[in-house]
Amino acid sequence: MLGIDTCLAEVMSIPGALDAMLVDHTSGMAVAFSAADGVDADRSAAALTEALRATTDGLARSCPGEVVRIDDMLVTTDKGHHLLRLLETVFEGPLVIYVRLDLERSNLALARYRLRAISGELAT
């Protein structure tokens, strides 16, 4: 079973991981983040939260009659992959795990698999 800090270390051990961050989806606050140079974690967390909210809103309209529940979201840029995983917690929630992956050195399928395993250990 993982704590918040150990969870971040686990995420960073995913092959190809460059940066990781834990975000509180309700307030858009960066709960914990790996310190990389030039990263504005607070703003990034707030903006990514908005992106997730907008995506949920868009999906709710594009899948009429369904209740939308996002498991993860992937954005690929010319430099790398950005993976966001939403994690239901017993308390508040959801907690979002964000990881930035190197385009060349990462294996997307493996990263998704590891992220799912880590979420399973962070929350019951």
Place this chain on the structure above:
Amino acid sequence: MSKLDTLLAGLARERSTGALQVGRSGTIFLADGRVTYMECAQTPSVERLLAARGLTTETALRRLRADGGCERLLAEGPVTPGELQYAVLGGVLDAAFFLLPVSGTRPKFRPGERHWLGGQWFFDVPGLVRECARRRAQLARIWPSADVDTLPVRPLARLPGHGVTLSRVQWEVVVRADHKATPPELAKQIGRPAYPVLVAVRRLAASGLLAAPDLPNRRAATAARPPHDPGAAAQPLGPPVTGDPTDLALLMRLKKALEELS
């Protein structure tokens, strides 16, 4: 900086350990100058939130508090260490949002006292104050009027349109709203921290889904006589001046709509 902030900053500088009681509003627990736990009368406690999720009961938690504490709570396993940390983190920030602006009471410091759920997460005082300010700014961006935070939540009986999407917390607010409960009261009923409920209510207000607040009708008294009646009150020169909060809310909505257009 409010008085409570200054006092806390002082305690942090001296690396104090103990509990700061803020009248009846709440208590702030510090260890070695960092905040470890905070409770506020307006927000549900972490114990309450854990119980609301059906994982354990408040009685069981009281028993653990007296015997075994956090280690036993984690060992018995209704929550993982990560979840407990996240719960305390959310609970403290929620309490701080309502407790830090409190003024008018003389806080009392009891050295050495600790909270049984403290020690999960350590907050430095400036960081806590900064996060509260960020949350306040976030609320203002969603909907600028703070009236809806303290008035009873009254969703419209009919939707002014064909469809709308609601978030999970908004759904819970709409289902529970009895037109009497204020957002913090609803948060306690739902078993969620108060801040997410404030966010949900402000978003409902911004989407125009809440009924206008009841305000004393000030025009009724003067409108009784037609203006040409000699007994009528003198008409003010120029455009009518209103300081009516409903007009203010309307202006804010217009401003927001215009901003979205551009």
